[in-house]
Amino acid sequence: ADMTVGFSQIGSESGWRAAETTLTKEQAEKRGIDLKFADAQQKQENQIKAIRSFIAQGVDAILLAPVVATGWDQVLEEAKDAEIPVVLLDRQVDSSDDLYLTAVGSDLEHEGEVAGEWLVKEVGDKDCNIVELQGTTGSSPAIKRKAGFEKAISGHDNLKIVRSQTGDFTRTKGKEVMESFLKAENGGKNICALYAHNDDMAVGAIQAIKEAGLKPGSDILVVSIDAVPDIFLAMQNGEANATVELTPNMAGPAFDALDAYLKDGTKPEKFIQTESKLYTQSDDPKSIYEEKKNQGY
């Protein structure tokens, strides 16, 4: 089909997002869709500008990975006026749901919960002091993954978050902050587990733990979210324990829904949830690494 789709991506701030972009482009190519790609460099205003430009260009549909939940009403209304269907990718908006066709994504809070539940099960009823590496202060994954995790461990009084600081979703900050956690908690002897809002911070933190002379994965349990290839390497080495997958292939389901809608007006469900799959060391991390390596992470 000669279809033109505009894709407003948040940016390229992480390996995960780069993979999402790569997969979206691949999917579009496979289906013969002309994809107009706009990188917003983390700015909502750029995304709004991009969507407006898409409308001005008269694209057939728009994919939007919204950087925040709020503030989309007007521009989505404009798209609706112009009869261009919008599909949300991987994050949600708080606009009324008749302004977009559907949203494909995972439930961020659920991801945190899955991670928390794993940890609860893993430690049983031992006492466990947890340190938490948050994502960028104020970003929705940081807020929701924190909330989900806290929900999962609430009611288990043996689990306690003793320190929580932002690592900005990056390896460098993950490592730096973990170093200070280790110093502040008696050289790390008080810490039983690390929960990181993404794998990159966990990878950085693992190095810090190693450099402090402790063994990540056994002295300190490591659980994180995203399931990027490098965390599987760590798992294979026994340095990380678990990760929750956030699939970068959001575009596949999105294009499916669009195809169906544009062909005969089939309305998809309003939320197409992707699976938040938990991986642990027992899931053959080596082969998963090999498989994920080439997906553009």
Add this chain to the structure above:
Amino acid sequence: MTSSRLFSLATTFLIFILAYALCIAQFPNMLSTRVIGNLLTDNAFLGIAAVGMTFVILSGGIDLSIGSVIAFTGVFLAVAMGDWGVPPLLAIVLLLAITTVFGAVMGAMIHYLAMPPFIVTLAGMFFARGIAFLISIDSVPIKAGLYDTLHGLYFRMPGGGRLTFIGMAMLAVFLAGILIAHFTSFGRNVYAIGGNRQSAELMGVPIARTTVMIYALSSFLAGLAGIAFSLYTSAGYSLAAVGVELDAIAAVVIGGTLLTGGSGYVAGTLLGILIMGLIQTYIVFDGTLSSWWTKIVIGLLLFAFIALQRGLVWLSARRSGASAAIPA
């Protein structure tokens, strides 16, 4: 000469028109009222903030805090109207008072403590965003009747484009800025301080008062820009508008204002804003650039515009026989 200053303004305008024509040649759709309307609406908040930045830069200073002030504004308004139940108009008045005082304090530190503006406003940048975080780290939707009313205020142009309220507000702010810069004593004093602070002082320009007013004005306009931004997104978010100060500085400089102060036009800044908006629009229309090429191309286009401008000004200076080996 005044005419040579106007010449560089005309040059910039010419470059803009030329660039727009080139864009249209490639994407005929870009000649729609939609695109023109979008250019104004999408850049409204940036434009309003850039007017303030123009005054600051004209005085030889710089204000790195405006992006953070915009973020603070959004969060403050959203939480004030939502959680604290402050009536919208009162919240706005309160907000503008806060940002103005914030700017005045920065200006006072710059003057009385003889601290460089770059650093004072850098601290201000950390501070304003920090306060925004303290108020709320969530993105908070704004639901106020006033906002809906203002959203409804627009002219529909033939061809589907909209001249929105914030777009018009930006133009109004530019008009006011031009008036202040060129037809008030305050404006003259700003240019004087930018030209040479010590001379200005020896000529009796009230340095202290003017400096404080300049930064107060900039923060006031940043607050106004924040309101425009919150209208634009109907929300307040502490991570919003990161790096807007750099965009504003770039727009001011592309508009022909010298960072060393004392020379430039508010109207030039409008051209700067439009040129930057055009670059963005062009990239989206093209739609084939990867994330990284997007950045590289923005950088290259920025370079092309500045180099072109320098080139034209240099050529004209050469023609009038005023070229110098010594950088003036």
Add this chain to the structure above:
Amino acid sequence: MTGPGLSTFRRILPQLVALVVILALNTAIAPGFLDIAYANGRLYGSLIDILNRGAPVALLAIGMTLVIATRGIDLSVGAVMAIAGAVAAALITSDHSLAVTVLATLGVGILCGLWNGALVAFLGIQPIIATLILMVAGRGIAQLVTEGVILTFNDPGLIFIGSGSLASVPFPVILWVFLGIVVSLLFRSTALGLLVEAIGINRRASSLAGIGTSALLLAVYAASGLCAAVAGIVAAADIRGADANNAGLWLELDAILAVVVGGNSLMGGRFSIAGSLIGAMIIQSVNTGILLAGFPPEFNLVIKAAIIVVILVVQSPASHTLFAYFKHRPGRAPDAAPATPPARETGKEAAR
């Protein structure tokens, strides 16, 4: 110490005092802050962390000091760090030797600096804008090299640069101290320092006095690019991967802050690299202190802003005058200095 050595010391005294005060605060917040242990063949402790974590900013501050001395500014250093990290990772993973990798990366850093320098010196573009171009485009170039992913590597030699230690001192610490000393010596034992200061204060008059201002500007920006490249290698080696998106993000602001906290004027002229390095350590101490304090991250920025303001206010020329006034001449009308803040502005007209 000889005369000049003593005067350098006197010059950076306020910075040293500020550093000590911050460290004392940290000790109050985090017991055991001052402990230094020896483990796994290297020193270990919060103080060592500060020296080590502060390495990228310290390295950037060395080059930034020189650029600022010429009354310029280099916003591109963060992006150049990203480029350098990406290039190093790309080279090492495509099986080039460590020497080739490092040299080529440094070369790329110098090239970036030369580009900035050319825009400033030959096209006469104002430094903020000239370097803003590379700040925007540079990260794109870095991502182009890594194709947007974090390029991980395992070469022990390269990793050593980021997390190895020599004589039980972390290698990055050795690197910035060494580079700081080398650059200081280069500029102070030759006439470079004087010439750079002259350009910064009055470029026009310097040029008339026969100083090759363009060549010097090129050199200074190239030096800044080189320092950024070293910082980029350190940052990448530290996490064993090149993170083109985040490496050095907003670090240019920290570097500028370090230079200013180090007592250097943004208006160019007199500079002290030692001061900037101490400034970098002050900033890192603040960052580490915030992390150790255990406040929720929402407070980070406000605390940082407050501390910076206090340090700068205490250091500002005006409060010095005030201080001197209370110390020497109680009951005397204040000096002219506050009314005419030490004639810095005269240079401005001149440099136009």
Add this chain to the structure above:
Amino acid sequence: MVKNEPLLRADGVGKEFFGVTALSNVDFELLAGEIHALVGENGAGKSTLIKILTGAYRRDRGRVCLDGVAVDPADVKDAQALGIGTVYQEVNLLPNLTVAENLFLGREPKRFGLTDRREANRRSREILDQYGLDIDVAALLGTYSVAVRQIVAIARAVDISGKVLILDEPTASLDAAEVSRLFAILQSLKGRGLGVVFITHFFDQVYRIADRVTILRNGHKVATRPLAGLDRLELVSLMLGRELKAEEEQRAEPPDLATKPVVASFKGLSKRGRIAPFDLEMRAGEVVGVAGLLGAGRTESAELMFGIHQPDHGTIEVDGKPASFSSPRDAISRGFGFCPEDRKQDGIIDDLSVRENIILALQARRGWAKPLSRKEQEAIADRYIAALDIRTSDREKPIKFLSGGNQQKVILARWLATDPRLLILDEPTRGIDVGAHAEIIRLIGELRERGMSLLVISSELEEIVAYATRVRVLADRRHVGELPAGEITADAIMRAIAASENHGAGEAAGQAAAGTRESVA
């Protein structure tokens, strides 16, 4: 007019800078309807005194009364409000504003609450008309020469002053015609009852215009005297604290140029709109004086010769070999030196010390890799501080803290230190006191005898006569004539200028006997 109550009066004023006393216990009294000259050596404290009187500095000690009322202007604005208008020593207007904006800064005419540009321009034209200046007042001040800027500054101060007008070396870059116009205006202000304080190093002018004179030396007041009956020699010795050696009016022995090697020759150098093509051959051991009215193109010629601007046409030969200068650096490497006219913008590096300012050009020529040792630097600095009698408490003092005249001497020292073969001096004695002036003239002669080739631009004809071995005359951006060694007199130069000025300028040139500092000799 009640003459006994002084209009402006300072009692026991004192000022220190970082422990160095600039003024101690100075009394000063200005009557209404009086023109009061203030004289003293470079660094005597003249500028400091007037900065205190006008609120630019706070005084450490003492009282200032205006009309018998104690005043304490906190800043210049206050002083202006009190009716005190001032021209400070450095031309302190704003080059980035238009002429009219400069004139009316801080007191813009308003209409409907907004500034009225048209009115300001109209009134500016009126004001400048009195000074015989017919320029585009809507053009940026920076596009005009130092002289024009100085006139505008004077006009502004005169227009502001309701009671007191203070002029700190206002005539340093004015030619005789302009000086005469200025004096006419001062006379009329005096008639209106204003008090005028006038600082200058030109004694001619002091005697021509002033009623009384106050002499400062080393920050102390030496005396206040009516000029009538004050002998020039006495004035000089009051000022210097010693007798000035009578100039051995020994004119430069005209060198036998044919035997001297040509150092550099310039052929057909020109730049459109700036200077018409000219030839000039500079030989070792000669001093070429360059005379002309303001704006005649003297500075432009020198700038082309030194590579500051590139000529459109023409060739340069150094030692008979073709050369081309793309920057001053190239010229310096061939042994040229150039001491610029505008010391503040083109000369001093204000935060650097006196020592560093002196060795800068020498160091730049040696290259960065061959630093002068600290010892060598100190030796050079000390030598020139002594030779030119530079008044500074310390060679490590930042140059910006030196008095204007002393800064000028430091720049001169910078170029002498490079020991150039061809030295261009553009108004080298601007703002220099009598003693140092004689010293510099002597120095020029000495350099010439040592074989240096000098090109000296000056508006002081007497001075040119004293040292030049030939004189190049410029008018209207053209080189219009040359006077050989035997024919150099002030009159001859004036006639040469007048002959070539095409319209009405003859009269101006007729008065071009620009001030001499002292006709003691």
